[in-house]
Structures are given as C-alpha cells and as structure tokens.
Amino acid sequence: MKPELEQLAxxxxxxxxxxxxxxxxxxxxxxxxxxxxYISEEMxxxxxxxxxxxxxxxxxxVTYFSALSSEPRGEVIIQICNSTTCNVNNNRDLIRWxxxxxxxxxxxxxxxxxxxxxxxxxxxxxxxxxxxxxxxDVYGMLTREKVKELIAAKRGAGE
Amino acid sequence: xxxxxxxxxxxDKYDGRDLLxxxxxxxxTALKKLLDTGSEAVLAEIDASGLQGRGGAAYPTxxxxxxxxxxxxxxxxxxxxxxxxxxxxxxxxxxxxxNIYQVIEGMVIAGIxxxxxxxxxxxxxxxxxxxxxxxxxxxxxxxxxxLGKGVLGSPYNFDLKLFSGAGSYVCGxxxxxxxxxxxxxxxxxxxxxxxxxEGFLRLPTLVIxxxxxxTIVSIIKHGADSFRRYGTEKSPGTKLISISGxxxxxxxxxxxxxxxxxxxxxxxxxxxxxxxxxxFVQIGGASGxxxxxxxxxxxxxxxxxxxxxxxVGSGAxxxxxxxxxxxDYLKVVQDFFRHESCGKCxxxxxxxxxxxxxxxxxxxxxxxxxxxxxxxxVLDVMGKASLCGSGKTEVVPFRTAQRYFPELFMTKETYAAxxxxx
Numbered sequence: 001m002k003p004e005l006e007q008l009a010x011x012x013x014x015x016x017x018x019x020x021x022x023x024x025x026x027x028x029x030x031x032x033x034x035x036x037x038y039i040s041e042e043m044x045x046x047x048x049x050x051x052x053x054x055x056x057x058x059x060x061x062v063t064y065f066s067a068l069s070s071e072p073r074g075e076v077i078i079q080i081c082n083s084t085t086c087n088v089n090n091n092r093d094l095i096r097w098x099x100x101x102x103x104x105x106x107x108x109x110x111x112x113x114x115x116x117x118x119x120x121x122x123x124x125x126x127x128x129x130x131x132x133x134x135x136x137d138v139y140g141m142l143t144r145e146k147v148k149e150l151i152a153a154k155r156g157a158g159e
Numbered sequence: 160x161x162x163x164x165x166x167x168x169x170x171d172k173y174d175g176r177d178l179l180x181x182x183x184x185x186x187x188t189a190l191k192k193l194l195d196t197g198s199e200a201v202l203a204e205i206d207a208s209g210l211q212g213r214g215g216a217a218y219p220t221x222x223x224x225x226x227x228x229x230x231x232x233x234x235x236x237x238x239x240x241x242x243x244x245x246x247x248x249x250x251x252x253x254x255x256x257x258n259i260y261q262v263i264e265g266m267v268i269a270g271i272x273x274x275x276x277x278x279x280x281x282x283x284x285x286x287x288x289x290x291x292x293x294x295x296x297x298x299x300x301x302x303x304x305x306l307g308k309g310v311l312g313s314p315y316n317f318d319l320k321l322f323s324g325a326g327s328y329v330c331g332x333x334x335x336x337x338x339x340x341x342x343x344x345x346x347x348x349x350x351x352x353x354x355x356x357e358g359f360l361r362l363p364t365l366v367i368x369x370x371x372x373x374t375i376v377s378i379i380k381h382g383a384d385s386f387r388r389y390g391t392e393k394s395p396g397t398k399l400i401s402i403s404g405x406x407x408x409x410x411x412x413x414x415x416x417x418x419x420x421x422x423x424x425x426x427x428x429x430x431x432x433x434x435x436x437x438x439f440v441q442i443g444g445a446s447g448x449x450x451x452x453x454x455x456x457x458x459x460x461x462x463x464x465x466x467x468x469x470x471v472g473s474g475a476x477x478x479x480x481x482x483x484x485x486x487d488y489l490k491v492v493q494d495f496f497r498h499e500s501c502g503k504c505x506x507x508x509x510x511x512x513x514x515x516x517x518x519x520x521x522x523x524x525x526x527x528x529x530x531x532x533x534x535x536x537v538l539d540v541m542g543k544a545s546l547c548g549s550g551k552t553e554v555v556p557f558r559t560a561q562r563y564f565p566e567l568f569m570t571k572e573t574y575a576a577x578x579x580x581x
Contacts, residue, residue: 023342064344066326083246122246123285126403136287
C-alpha cells in the first residue's frame with residue numbers, strides 16, 4: 001500500500017474516531033483531498049481496513065452516491081443540470097457550449113485532466129435555469145461568452 | 160392578497176447570518192415563549208394551527224410532534240430534512256440562506272417539545288456552498304447558549320450539527336436518510352417499526368421538514384389564529400412555492416393557500432415568457448402531477464389539488480409552454496427516477512427499466528398497443544408494490560398525464576376508433 005494514501009486515510013479517519021458511522025463524511029473528505037477527485041479501489045481497501053468494515057460496504061457507498069466517484073475525474077467538475085426545469089428552459093445550447101469550449105462530450109474528462117463534464121439532477125437553481133454547477137458553485141443565466149469566461153477563469157486558477 | 164410574509168417575515172429584514180440582528184428582529188421569542196409556557200401550551204397552539212408537514216406527506220405536525228414526544232428512550236433525535244431533492248424545488252435553500260436562525264430556533268423548539276437532546280440538520284450535498292454558513296450559525300447559537308447544555312438557563316439540553324448528504328434523491332425519505340447518516344447507502348427499510356420508533360441508530364427519530372420548522376416558529380410567535388387568517392378551512396396558512404420554467408419571474412414566493420395556479424403564474428411569476436401560450440405545469444416535484452393549461456383555474460389547496468389527482472408535494476411548480484412537449488418532459492422525469500431508484504425493491508428498480516424502454520418507443524413514435532398495455536401494468540405494480548414513497552408516487556406524473564392527455568397514450572388507430580365511438 002502506498003504510504004501517502006495510508007497517511008491521508010489516517011488523517012481523515014482519526015478526525016472521525018475511526019467510527020464507520022461517519023463513512024459518508026470520511027469518504028467525501030478523502031475524495032476532496034485525493035488526486036483525480038475519486039476514491040480509488042486501493043483507497044477503498046485502506047479505508048475499509050481502518051474502519052474495520054468490509055470493502056464491499058465502502059464500494060457500495062461510493063457507487064451509490066452521486067457526489068462520490070469510483071472513477072478518476074478532472075480537477076474541476078462541471079455538472080450540467082438535466083432535470084425538468086432546465087429541460088423546459090432548453091438546456092441544449094448550454095450543453096453544446098460547454099462541449100465545444102472544452103472539446104469533450106458530456107461524461108468525459110479533458111486530456112489534461114483539468115475538467116470533467118457530467119450531467120446531474122436538479123441542484124435547486126431553477127430560478128436561474130438553465131444552470132450549471134462548477135465544483136460547489138452554481139451559475140445560471142449563462143451566455144456563450146460567460147461560459148467561455150468561466151472556463152478560462154477555472155483554467156487559469158490552477159496554473 | 161397574493162404574496163404574503165408569514166414564514167418569510169424576516170426575509171431581507173436583517174442579514175440572515177447575523178444572530179444579533181435576528182434577535183433584534185424578534186428572533187428566539189418563540190423559544191422563550193416555550194420556556195415560559197411549557198411544551199403542552201406550544202403543542203396545543205401547533206394543533207390549533209392545523210399545520211401539515213411541508214415535506215410532501217402533509218401529516219399533521221402537532222400530531223407528529225406528540226407521537227415523537229411519546230417515544231421513550233435514553234437518546235432521541237430530531238432531524239431537519241433539508242435534503243430537498245424534488246426537481247424544481249428550491250424553497251428550503253432560501254430558508255437556509257436568508258433565515259437560518261429561524262430553522263435553528265425551530266429545531267430547539269422541536270427538541271424540547273419532544274424531549275430529544277440531539278439534532279441534526281441534514282443538508283443536501285448540492286448545497287455545499289452554504290454548509291459553512293450554516294455551521295457558523297450553529298456555532299454562534301452555541302456561543303450564546305441557544306444550543307448546548309441548559310438552553311437559556313433552562314433544564315433542557317440540545318445539541319445540533321450539520322450532516323451533508325452525498326447526492327441521492329431517495330435520502331429525502333426518512334429511513335434512507337437514517338441509513339446514510341449511519342454510513343451506508345441510502346436504501347429505505349421495511350416498516351414497521353417506523354422512523355419515529357427506530358430511526359437513526361435504531362433510536363426514536365423525528366424527521367421534520369425545513370419549512371415545517373420555520374412555520375412552527377412563526378405560529379408560536381404570532382399565534383395559531385394569525386396563521387389561520389390565511390388559506391382555507393382544510394388548507395390553513397401559507398406555503399412556500401418554488402416556481403420555475405417558462406415564466407418571467409421564477410423564484411420562491413410565500414402564498415396563502417387558495418390562489419389559483421393561473422394567479423400564481425400570472426400575478427406572482429409575471430406570466431409566461433415571450434407571450435407564449437401555457438401548456439401544462441407539474442406540481443410538487445418530479446413525483447408530482449401534471450395539470451393542463453385548461454385547468455389552471457384550480458385552486459392551490461390540498462383539497463382542490465387532490466380532486467384533480469395532484470398534491471402540493473414539495474411546493475414546486477414547473478411551468479411549460481406550447482413549445483414544450485409533454486412526452487419529452489415525462490421522459491426526463493422517468494430518466495430522473497431511473498437514476499435515483501435505489502434498487503432495493505423490484506417494482507421500482509425493474510419498473511423503471513421497463514418504463515424507459517416503453518418511453519423510448521412512445522417518444523420516437525414506434526410504440527405499439529402492447530406497449531401501452533404494458534405501461535398500464537408497470538405503473539399499476541409500481542404504484543401499489545414499491546417499498547417506499549419514491550416508487551409509489553413516481554406513477555403520479557404519468558397517471559395525471561394519461562388522465563388529461565389520453566390521446567398521447569394510445570396508438571393512432573386506437574385514438575381514431577375511440578373518437579369515432581364518441
């Protein structure tokens with residue numbers, strides 16, 4: 001096992017007294033601190049051992065919840081709402097703008113591992129629909145120009 | 160009287176995050192009233208108000224609190240359900256953002272009334288950008304003894320913390336919520352026992368909606384009569400609605416029960432955008448019913464909506480205009496449920512899989528009479544035999560769509576034959 005993964009798991013699990021009741025916040029926190037924004041199989045195994053629970057329980061939880069991922073993802077997660085209100089408000093332009101600006105399709109990650117573009121269900125921004133969530137922040141009433149600016153800002157942020 | 164400010168009285172009256180400003184605006188007077196007069200008086204007031212749970216089930220809140228109070232255990236929990244996941248709903252977001260202290264006050268009151276000492280605000284993951292502010296509001300309340308040991312010098316203790324969901328619609332259901340708080344995937348349990356008896360950690364748990372908590376505070380503060388000034392006999396009081404879609408002014412509005420859907424759309428939300436004609440609304444979230452434009456004079460009350468085959472649900476109203484296709488809309492609804500079905504019970508898991516195939520064919524025009532017959536069977540089984548409310552109520556949008564737009568759910572030949580008979 002990689003010592004840095006062990007160390008990360010320990011630092012987070014210790015905060016939660018190694019109590020498996022806290023599996024959700026533990027996984028969310030470890031994912032946030034992990035490279036590629038996900039819970040790897042190896043990390044899942046380490047967490048299971050630390051909390052003295054089965055690997056399948058960790059895997060079950062990781063694959064059940066939308067906010068957790070068992071697959072590597074980009075540094076920035078862009079989630080386009082694909083629920084009722086955003087569909088009524090024709091989110092197809094918004095989808096196309098993001099796909100074209102990023103050069104990827106929904107469901108994909110840019111080759112530089114910077115952005116992952118996915119669909120998501122309603123995140124309660126229907127008053128500014130069609131809306132998009134970039135990491136934890138919500139943006140609505142978008143135009144192609146604004147999409148361009150948002151992506152440029154995020155691209156610049158990590159460099 | 161279109162828009163009112165009973166629950167939202169303090170919206171924009173103070174900086175929603177500042178405890179002192181909340182106190183200056185009359186905050187925590189409901190809690191003080193409770194400490195002065197005792198739980199029984201407060202519960203009687205809530206009974207008299209006729210308040211029904213605003214999470215969607217519309218269970219009488221006074222009764223719910225009394226049942227929670229009757230449970231005996233060394234540890235009991237109150238969970239504020241701020242996991243609003245019904246598409247088109249964003250009213251709890253406003254309550255958390257603009258008046259979090261009223262939600263906290265409601266939690267302390269619910270805790271004392273039900274003799275529970277531990278509270279959790281279960282906030283959906285999608286609202287992560289508000290989590291820190293909610294946590295700091297909780298910290299402020301601890302600092303000034305509105306939370307913690309001996310609340311305001313009384314013999315009551317009440318602890319409160321925030322729990323973040325992780326993105327799952329079904330976790331808005333009581334048991335699924337408890338499971339997720341226990342570090343498991345959010346799958347509902349079989350009942351009985353009920354959440355109120357064996358919920359979080361198999362201990363008595365009161366799960367109560369964010370809006371219900373906020374309303375309790377206003378009722379205690381102003382009295383049941385002032386609440387009943389609004390609404391109808393069977394739907395007393397006010398309701399927060401989230402209106403979105405093809406309207407000019409989407410947003411959250413507090414309305415007295417009894418306005419018509421048309422009044423809500425035209426007078427509050429500024430009418431349909433670009434002068435288009437209305438087509439239908441979906442009321443109450445993804446599991447809510449579809450109401451065609453010709454019936455928009457229906458009053459927004461529990462009783463009137465029930466007559467039309469709908470319910471208030473989460474308070475969401477999604478408005479579609481003539482450019483929106485109902486079948487495409489239903490496909491989006493179905494896709495949502497297919498994704499969110501937890502997979503535990505067969506009717507919901509497999510039913511959603513079959514619905515997907517059928518809807519694929521309905522929307523691309525290749526559905527046969529057998530597809531429409533199977534649609535009937537699948538919806539019937541899902542509505543009757545699903546384990547939790549999610550599977551059971553998922554059929555509502557389809558059933559109401561069938562009722563009001565029957566021509567969309569039969570082959571052209573059948574439709575022509577039926578028309579010929581009429």
